[in-house]
Structures are given as C-alpha cells and as structure tokens.
Amino acid sequence: MSVTTANDAPPPHPTTAVGRLLARAGRLPEMAIELVIRLCGYSAIFFVFAIFFFVFREGAPMLMGELGLGEFFTSTNWNPVSKPPHYGILALLSGTLSVTLLSMSIAVPLGLGAAIYVSEFSSPRIKETLKITIEMLAAIPSIVWGFIAYMTLNPLIIQLTDAPIGLNVLNAGIILALMSVPVIVSVGEDALKAVPDSYREAALALGASRWEIVYRVLFPAARNGLLAAVLLGVGRAIGETMAVLMASGHANQIPHSVLAPVQTLTATIAAELGETNQGGDHYRVLFVIGILLFVIAFAVNLTADLVVKGIRGKQNV
Amino acid sequence: MSDSGLKTSPAAPPRRGSVPLARIVPHRDAAAGAARYRYYVSTSTNGSEGDGTLEHPWSSLDAVLRDIEHRHGGASPAVKKLCGYDRIEICSVARPSDEPPPNQKPRYEFFVDPLGASDERSTGSAIAPWPDLSTALAGVARLDTSGALSLARGEHLRLTVREVFSATPVDLRKQRVERIAKSIFLLMTISLVVPLVLILAHLLNKAWPVLTTAFVFENPRNNMTAGGIWAPLVGTFYLVFFSLLAAAPIGVLAGVYLNEYARDNWFTRIVNMAVVNLAGVPSIVHALFGVGAFVLFAGMGESVLAASCTLAVMTLPVIITSTKEALASVPMSFREACWNMGASRWQTIRTIVLPNSLSGILTGVILQVSRAAGETAPILFTGAAFYVSVPNKGLGYFFPYALDRSCMALSYHLHVMLTQVKGATPEQIADGTGLPLEHLQYGTAVVLIGLVLAVNSVSIGLRVYLRSHKKW
Numbered sequence: 001m002s003v004t005t006a007n008d009a010p011p012p013h014p015t016t017a018v019g020r021l022l023a024r025a026g027r028l029p030e031m032a033i034e035l036v037i038r039l040c041g042y043s044a045i046f047f048v049f050a051i052f053f054f055v056f057r058e059g060a061p062m063l064m065g066e067l068g069l070g071e072f073f074t075s076t077n078w079n080p081v082s083k084p085p086h087y088g089i090l091a092l093l094s095g096t097l098s099v100t101l102l103s104m105s106i107a108v109p110l111g112l113g114a115a116i117y118v119s120e121f122s123s124p125r126i127k128e129t130l131k132i133t134i135e136m137l138a139a140i141p142s143i144v145w146g147f148i149a150y151m152t153l154n155p156l157i158i159q160l161t162d163a164p165i166g167l168n169v170l171n172a173g174i175i176l177a178l179m180s181v182p183v184i185v186s187v188g189e190d191a192l193k194a195v196p197d198s199y200r201e202a203a204l205a206l207g208a209s210r211w212e213i214v215y216r217v218l219f220p221a222a223r224n225g226l227l228a229a230v231l232l233g234v235g236r237a238i239g240e241t242m243a244v245l246m247a248s249g250h251a252n253q254i255p256h257s258v259l260a261p262v263q264t265l266t267a268t269i270a271a272e273l274g275e276t277n278q279g280g281d282h283y284r285v286l287f288v289i290g291i292l293l294f295v296i297a298f299a300v301n302l303t304a305d306l307v308v309k310g311i312r313g314k315q316n317v
Numbered sequence: 318m319s320d321s322g323l324k325t326s327p328a329a330p331p332r333r334g335s336v337p338l339a340r341i342v343p344h345r346d347a348a349a350g351a352a353r354y355r356y357y358v359s360t361s362t363n364g365s366e367g368d369g370t371l372e373h374p375w376s377s378l379d380a381v382l383r384d385i386e387h388r389h390g391g392a393s394p395a396v397k398k399l400c401g402y403d404r405i406e407i408c409s410v411a412r413p414s415d416e417p418p419p420n421q422k423p424r425y426e427f428f429v430d431p432l433g434a435s436d437e438r439s440t441g442s443a444i445a446p447w448p449d450l451s452t453a454l455a456g457v458a459r460l461d462t463s464g465a466l467s468l469a470r471g472e473h474l475r476l477t478v479r480e481v482f483s484a485t486p487v488d489l490r491k492q493r494v495e496r497i498a499k500s501i502f503l504l505m506t507i508s509l510v511v512p513l514v515l516i517l518a519h520l521l522n523k524a525w526p527v528l529t530t531a532f533v534f535e536n537p538r539n540n541m542t543a544g545g546i547w548a549p550l551v552g553t554f555y556l557v558f559f560s561l562l563a564a565a566p567i568g569v570l571a572g573v574y575l576n577e578y579a580r581d582n583w584f585t586r587i588v589n590m591a592v593v594n595l596a597g598v599p600s601i602v603h604a605l606f607g608v609g610a611f612v613l614f615a616g617m618g619e620s621v622l623a624a625s626c627t628l629a630v631m632t633l634p635v636i637i638t639s640t641k642e643a644l645a646s647v648p649m650s651f652r653e654a655c656w657n658m659g660a661s662r663w664q665t666i667r668t669i670v671l672p673n674s675l676s677g678i679l680t681g682v683i684l685q686v687s688r689a690a691g692e693t694a695p696i697l698f699t700g701a702a703f704y705v706s707v708p709n710k711g712l713g714y715f716f717p718y719a720l721d722r723s724c725m726a727l728s729y730h731l732h733v734m735l736t737q738v739k740g741a742t743p744e745q746i747a748d749g750t751g752l753p754l755e756h757l758q759y760g761t762a763v764v765l766i767g768l769v770l771a772v773n774s775v776s777i778g779l780r781v782y783l784r785s786h787k788k789w
Contacts, residue, residue: 030663034578040567041574044591044637047630051598054609113505121499122506130506132777137513139773140766141691142600143728147762148516150735181509209491211498232597239599241694242732266601266694273605273698278613290605294598301597305590 055294059287067285078252078263080272080282087285089292094254095169095262099244100237102173102258103180107237108230110177111184115229116214118185119192131189138182146246149175153247163259167249170258175247176240180233187232191225192218224307231304239297241266265289353403354389356381358468361412372414378461378468381407382454385476390450399429399450399478402485408473423475424468429453430479446479520766524759527752532760536707541734542741542751546761548707548717549730552621553768555718556696556726557689559625564632565682571633572640572678577666596634600694603631607699619723624700631695632685639681643674676783680776687772691765693728701729703737727768731761 056063067087075088118130153174154166161170195218203213219226249261250271269286276283357367357374358381367373368384375381385407389399399405408417427441435448440456447453453476460466468474484492535545575592579585607627617623647670655665671678693701700723707717718724734757741751 027661030661033663037570037574037578040570041579041588043567043571044595044634045588047633048591048595048598050610051595051602051606051630054614055602055605058605058609058613110505110508113502114509117499117502117506121502130510133510133513135777136770136773137509139687139691139769140513140516141693141728141769143691143693143731144762144766147731147735147758148520151758152516152519178509178512185509207488209495211495212491214498235597239597239601241599241601246735266599269601269605270694270697273608287605287609290602294602297597297599297602298594301594302590305593309586 052291052294055287055290059284059291062281062284063288063291066281067288072288076252076254078268080276080285085281087281089265089289091252091254092263092265092268092289095248095252096238096264096266098169098255098258098262099172099176099248099264100234102169103176103237104230104234106173106177107181107184107233111181111229111233112188112226114181115185115188115192115226116218119189120210120214120218134182134185137178138186140179142179142240142242143246145175145179145243149243149247157259161259165249165261167247168259168261169248169255171249172244172247172262172264173258175243176237179240179243180236183236184229184233187229188226191222191229194225195221228304228308231300231307235297235300235304238300239266239293241270245270265293269293353405355406355408356384357408357410359410359412359415367413371410371416374410374413378407378466379458382458382461386451386454390454400480400483402480402483402489403478405476405478406473407468407476409468409470411470417471417473421471421473424472425466425474427453427457427474427476428479429476432481450478517766520759520763523755524763527756527760528763533764536709537704539741539745539750541704541738541757542745542754544752546727546730546764547714548705549725549727549761550764550768551707551715551717552701552705552724553690553727555621555724556625556628556700557686559621559720560628560632560689561682561686562629563626564629564636564685567629568633568636569640569678569682571637572644573666573671575637576641576644577662577670592634592637595630596638598631600631600692603627603695604697604699606630607695612699618721619698619702620700620721621718621724622700622720624696624723624726627695627699628689628692631692632689635688636681636685639684640674640678643677643681644670646677647673673788676779680780680783683772683776683779687769687776690772691728691769693726693732696726696729700724701726703733727761727765731758731765734758734761 071086071088073088073093074090075086076091076094077086077088078091079086114130114134118127118134122130149171150167153171157163157166157168157171199217199221200213203217208216244264245267248264248267250263250267251261252263253260255262269289272282273286276286356369357371358369358376358378359374360376367375369375369381375384385405389405406423410417426443428443428446429441429448429450429452430446431448433439433446433448435452439445439447439452441447441453447456457466457474457476466474532545533550534547536548537546538544571592575585575588579588604627607623607630611617611623611626612619615623615626617626651669651673652665655669656662660668702723702725705718705723705725708714734754738754738757740754740757745751746753
C-alpha cells in the first residue's frame with residue numbers, strides 16, 4: 001500500500017557529528033517516554049499471560065494431582081463437601097450449554113435483525129436513537145439483570161407456566177439474551193457497515209429491492225463479520241456470572257426442560273469460592289473451572305478474531 | 318454504539334467476484350400475478366347476453382371487445398381507467414363455470430403503450446405496441462374478423478397496458494416483500510427497546526417511595542434493615558477512582574503504541590489479539606485472577622487496592638480499543654504537517670494527535686467508569702465487604718475506607734440485599750426503625766442503574782457534541 005501511515009514518520013537527520021550527539025542526548029527523555037509507551041503497549045499480552053498464570057498457579061496442584069480428569073468431565077456428581085468429595089462438572093457444563101443455547105436462539109435472530117434494521121432500513125435520526133438505546137441496554141450492570149430476573153421475571157414465569165420455580169433455564173436464557181444482544185447488534189452493524197456502498201449501489205442499479213440487497217448481497221459479503229458477532233455474543237453468554245447466578249436457580253442437574261433450574265460453571269465459582277478455605281481441594285477445583293472458562297473464552301474470541309481477520313489476510317494478496 | 322463494549326475490527330469486504338451479486342429475477346409471465354381484469358367468452362352460451370364473468374360469459378369475442386371498450390375506454394364515470402401495468406385477459410371456456418387451467422401462458426399477447434406509434438406499423442406486439450385502448454380493441458377485432466385469432470378452450474388472450482416507469486407485477490411483489498421484511502426487522506428492534514423501557518419504568522415505580530436524599534446520603538443501619546446506601550456508594554467511587562487511576566494511563570498509552578508506533582507485523586497482530594481476548598475473559602475469571610495475583614501473590618489481602626487492580630485489568634482492553642479508535646480518527650495530514658515542521662514522533666503525538674483526540678479518548682474512559690461501577694463478580698472475593706461500619710459525620714463520612722481494607726460497593730450491596738439480608742420485622746417497620754426490604758432492594762438497584770446510565774449519558778453526550786464540532 002502506498003498510503004502513509006503513522007508508523008512511517010521520518011526520523012530527524014542532523015548533519016554534523018556534534019549535532020547528532022546533541023540530538024541523541026536531547027532525545028533521551030523522548031526515548032524514555034517511548035519505552036514507557038512500548039511497555040504499556042505490551043501490557044495486554046502481559047495480562048493475558050498473567051491471568052492464565054495466576055489462575056493456573058492456584059488450580060495446578062489439583063489439576064496435576066488428585067483430580068481425575070475423567071471423572072471431572074464425565075460425572076454429574078458435584079459434591080465438594082461430601083466425604084470423599086466428588087468433582088464432576090458434566091451437569092455444570094450442561095447448565096452453561098443449555099442457558100447459552102437458549103439465550104443465543106433468542107438473541108441471534110433479534111440481534112442480527114436489529115443490526116440489519118439499524119444499518120439498512122432506518123433513517124439517520126432513528127438510527128442514532130436506536131443505537132443509543134441499545135448502548136443503554138449494554139450498560140445495565142449484570143447484577144441489576146440478576147435483580148430483574150429474581151424479582152420480576154421469576155414470579156412472571158411462575159404465573160405464566162405453572163413451573164414450581166421461576167428461576168430456571170428459561171429465565172436465565174431470556175436475561176442472557178438481553179445482555180448479549182447489544183454486542184451482536186454492535187458488531188453485526190459494524191460488519192454490515194464495512195460492506196462497500198458500491199455493492200449496494202450495483203445491486204440497486206440492477207433493480208434489487210432493499211430486502212434483496214440484504215439477502216443476496218450483504219449476507220454473503222458480511223458473512224464473516226456477522227459470524228463474529230454471533231461468536232462474541234456466545235462468549236458474553238458463557239462468561240456471564242452474576243445475572244446467571246441469580247436467574248438460573250442454581251441446581252446441579254442436567255436440565256430436562258427449559259423450566260428446569262440449572263447451575264452454570266461461572267455461577268458455581270461465584271457461589272462457592274467464598275465458602276472454601278484457601279489452598280483446599282475445593283478451592284483449587286474452582287480455579288480449575290476458571291482455567292476451563294478461560295480456555296473456552298479464549299477459543300471463542302480467537303475464532304471470532306480469525307473469522308474476521310482471516311478473510312482480510314486473503315484479500316490483501 | 319461503536320465505543321461501547323468489546324469490538325473486533327469490522328469485516329473486510331470479500332474479494333471481488335466471490336460474492337454473488339443480486340440476481341435479477343426473470344420475468345416469468347405465467348407466475349407474475351393474475352391479471353387485473355379478466356373476461357370470459359364461451360361459444361356454447363348461444364347468444365344469451367352475459368356480463369363477462371365465469372358464470373355468465375360473453376358469447377363472442379366481438380361482444381367482449383365492445384364490453385371492454387364500454388368499461389375501460391368510454392367517458393362514463395364508472396369507467397375503470399387502465400394504468401401502470403394493468404392487464405386485461407380474455408379467456409375462452411368450454412361452458413359457463415368451467416374453470417380454465419391456472420398459470421397458463423396466454424395464446425396471444427398484445428401491448429398498449431401511450432408511447433406507441435399511432436400509424437399502420439403498430440401491430441400490438443411488444444416492439445410496436447398500440448398507442449391506446451380503442452386502437453387496440455379495433456386491432457384485435459380486425460384480427461378476429463380476418464380469422465387470424467383462434468382461441469381454443471381454456472386458452473386466453475392478454476392485453477397488457479404499459480406505462481413508462483410504472484411498477485411491473487414483479488416490482489410490486491418486490492415492494493411487498495420489502496415492506497414485510499422491513500416491518501419484521503423493525504419488530505425485532507422494538508422487541509429490544511421495549512424491555513429496556515419496561516425494566517426502567519418498573520424499577521423506578523417500585524423504588525419511588527424510598528428514593529429520597531436521605532436514602533442516598535445515609536449509611537446503612539440496624540443490620541442493614543434501615544438507613545441508606547451512602548457507604549456502598551462511596552465504596553463504588555473508591556473502586557472506580559483507583560481502578561481508573563491504574564487503567565486509564567496504561568490503556569491510553571497502549572492505545573498510543575498500537576496506533577502510532579506499532580508496525581504491521583506478526584507481533585502487533587498478537588498484541589491486538591491479546592487485547593481482544595483480554596476483553597473476552599469472563600468476569601469471574603478476572604475475580605480468580607485478582608485472588609491469585611493481587612490478594613495472595615502481591616499480599617494486598619482483600620482490599621480496596623486488590624479490587625481496584627482487578628477492575629483495572631478488566632477495563633484495560635476496552636480503554637485500549639477506544640483510544641486506538643479515537644487516535645485513528647485524527648487525519649494523517651495533521652501528523653504529516655507536524656513532521657514536516659521537524660517535530661519528532663512523540664512531539665507530534667503530544668502536541669497534535671492527543672489534543673485532537675482527547676474527547677474521543679475521554680468518551681471511552683468515561684464509559685469504563687460505568688462498567689467498573691456496575692461489575693460485581695471481579696470484586697466478590699477481592700475486596701467487597703458485606704458490611705463496614707463507617708463514621709456518620711466528619712471527614713470519615715466522605716473518606717471512610719482504608720486502601721488496605723475491604724470496602725462496601727453498590728453492586729455487591731445489591732447482591733447482598735437480594736440474597737443475604739433478612740429485612741426488617743413488621744414491628745421495626747411499624748415503629749420506624751426499619752424499612753421494608755423490597756424498598757431497600759429496589760432503591761439500591763435504581764441508584765446503581767441511575768449512576769451507570771448517568772455516566773453513560775455523559776459519554777454519549779460528549780460523543781454527540783464531538784461529532785457535531787469536528788474540526789476536520
């Protein structure tokens with residue numbers, strides 16, 4: 001590319017030897033500042049490794065030691081206080097999975113639909129209003145969502161479905177859907193915006209309607225961005241803690257229906273870490289779950305990133 | 318909403334040629350919708366006069382043509398003017414009420430076009446259409462009498478009126494589909510807005526009785542069955558302040574590095590990937606990290622400091638991303654002009670780039686204030702306290718917490734009120750020493766959400782102001 005970027009700044013060129021020396025001395029403070037900036041720039045890498053390291057450090061003795069990974073992943077028996085304790089997370093995994101699945105089946109159509117409306121169909125003024133509203137939706141803290149699940153949605157579900165308890169997969173799914181929708185709308189809208197207008201104009205010139213543009217031009221062109229939007233929504237739903245803790249009912253079982261209460265990986269850590277003694281087996285197993293969550297989130301985000309960037313890499317060739 | 322939350326780079330357009338562009342739907346005559354007007358003719362009705370319907374068809378083509386002239390061509394007020402893409406079909410049936418096969422191509426098709434030539438050369442074909450309806454009807458009648466037309470049973474003849482720029486049946490169907498699609502998408506969007514409005518209205522309605530200045534400015538009393546939320550509120554300010562104190566400089570400088578210094582190589586790609594991944598780490602994992610790194614390893618214990626550091630790490634990636642975006646929006650020519658004056662790279666950043674993107678950076682940082690204020694999971698085990706006894710007056714009222722001790726926080730306070738506090742007994746409520754638990758819960762939730770949304774509004778307002786006062 002022939003476009004100048006910020007990174008091609010020309011260094012100053014003093015001509016004499018003394019001038020060069022002076023310039024270098026004069027540049028010392030600047031070099032110090034550049035060093036600080038560089039270090040800060042690397043901080044993201046540092047923290048990603050630090051998170052993994054410190055969570056792994058606390059969980060490692062158990063992960064390497066007594067914890068049988070076979071039982072850990074295949075048993076539904078999560079009973080850390082029994083003797084001997086049982087650490088099977090299959091039910092917790094199924095809880096996370098069911099809640100995520102339900103929330104995504106609500107959030108993905110709604111989120112992508114809203115992204116399409118905001119990006120393609122609305123007038124500029126309405127677009128601005130909608131974006132701000134969805135931003136507000138994103139700003140509501142997770143504990144408040146949990147509060148709404150507990151105080152409002154809970155009785156509502158009992159009333160409407162005759163379920164004995166309103167804290168269940170359905171409740172958590174709805175709450176999580178509302179929480180992850182802003183991410184999907186935001187990233188999805190960016191993906192649609194990234195499709196060049198010339199594509200739209202070409203389709204319009206061929207007589208396509210707006211819907212045909214969306215369906216036949218934008219969907220294929222923005223496919224990767226939309227997929228990334230969905231993946232980021234999934235990441236948000238899997239990682240959410242406080243709202244799910246309140247909304248899911250916290251019962252360790254594989255759900256048989258959407259009205260069954262479940263327990264998720266994140267909620268288990270939040271609910272039980274405070275009761276464990278530091279250094280104990282239970283404490284360390286919770287950190288092992290943390291490692292698992294970290295790896296899942298890492299995988300989801302990396303995939304989303306590659307889905308977007310992979311295509312771009314090919315394009316530059 | 319480009320400034321809020323996690324954001325990957327927008328998708329690049331795919332390679333040229335890899336995208337199937339809009340396919341034009343071919344004009345399929347048979348399926349392109351029924352004719353607007355349809356008249357039936359049946360030779361088996363033997364002279365009895367009909368009205369052109371299937372039950373009472375006309376007896377001859379001649380009669381139909383006269384009828385059409387009367388209905389569509391005359392000057393009476395009941396005339397149905399033909400326009401747009403209207404079509405008249407004359408359908409031959411064996412006997413009355415004998416439905417012809419559907420979706421059949423017409424045996425003959427003629428065209429009427431106001432732009433058609435009105436001389437001998439117009440033949441009613443698509444290329445040389447008749448100029449108006451009466452010419453057309455006369456033309457059809459002439460063809461009929463010359464014996465050129467022979468409609469078998471079930472076949473039909475079509476007369477299509479074309480007007481320039483009028484919507485064809487295909488266009489009309491497209492428009493209908495588009496309207497339906499648009500309203501479905503609108504419905505989806507509304508279904509996101511409605512819950513927000515309902516939730517806010519519901520919370521506000523429930524919390525209304527308790528929302529007084531006393532509630533905000535009083536400390537919790539009597540095992541948190543009475544009083545207000547001042548102590549948790551101050552705790553939240555503590556956490557937000559100290560977390561931003563750590564995260565804002567590092568995040569902004571990291572954004573400067575990524576936008577101004579980093580070259581486009583594999584290492585920078587890894588840094589960017591790390592930023593994206595850091596933003597996607599679940600908040601409870603941040604909590605575990607905080608316990609492992611700050612509480613235990615760094616020996617801070619459960620304290621304001623440990624909780625602030627944990628929150629700082631959590632808010633860092635978004636500050637980096639928003640800073641990067643703000644810097645990227647400063648035009649390249651600004652930097653080039655500065656370099657041409659002999660300024661070094663850091664001088665350019667300090668005097669040109671940063672001042673011009675300051676409000677954009679601020680927007681991102683302010684947004685993180687609301688995020689840090691609302692988070693609960695990361696402070697659960699790193700420094701949030703169930704209850705801290707704090708002074709009710711003096712300096713201690715405003716600065717109640719020590720940095721190496723844990724503090725109350727609004728978000729955690731809401732969690733506690735919801736799950737662990739029993740609430741005042743009816744006697745306490747009656748004699749005024751306690752408040753109903755529900756009031757306290759809703760009050761806390763509303764203050765928290767109000768705080769967060771207020772901060773958010775500041776950020777949005779700043780952005781809107783910024784966009785309307787752009788210098789370039």
